Amino acid sequence: MADFANSIPPKALAWRNGSKSEVNAENLVPGDIVEISFGNRIPADIILVAASEMKVNNSSLTGESKEMLRNPDKNSKNIYESPNVAFFGTECVNGTGVGIVFKTGDNTVIGQIANLA
DSSP states (O other), X not given: OXXXXXXXXXXXXXXXXXXXXXXXXXXXXXXXXEEEETTOBOOSEEEEEEEEEEEEEOHHHHSOOOEEEOOTTOOOSSGGGOTTEEOTTOEEEEEEEEEEEEEOGGGSHHHHHHHHO
């Protein structure tokens, strides 16, 4: 559980009211638009609308440390395998991306895992 707490990003770069600002990640809501860059932890479950060579490390979810390329133009019926999705608490290890928040807090995949634990 301590590992989950350490994976929570304290801040996120979000677009609100037509301008970009840093907000507390815990205040994100579905529909917010967030920018992600190298070294950032993903602040919520997001659907990517743009990406440039963005790769994520999903080891906090899957245990697999392989870097996964994110592609906003591709999707999968299985959301867990969809290349246009980035999950809360995972790390951006390359590139940049812009995404729309679709799940936050306990509703995220990692939040559901934490609740089960």
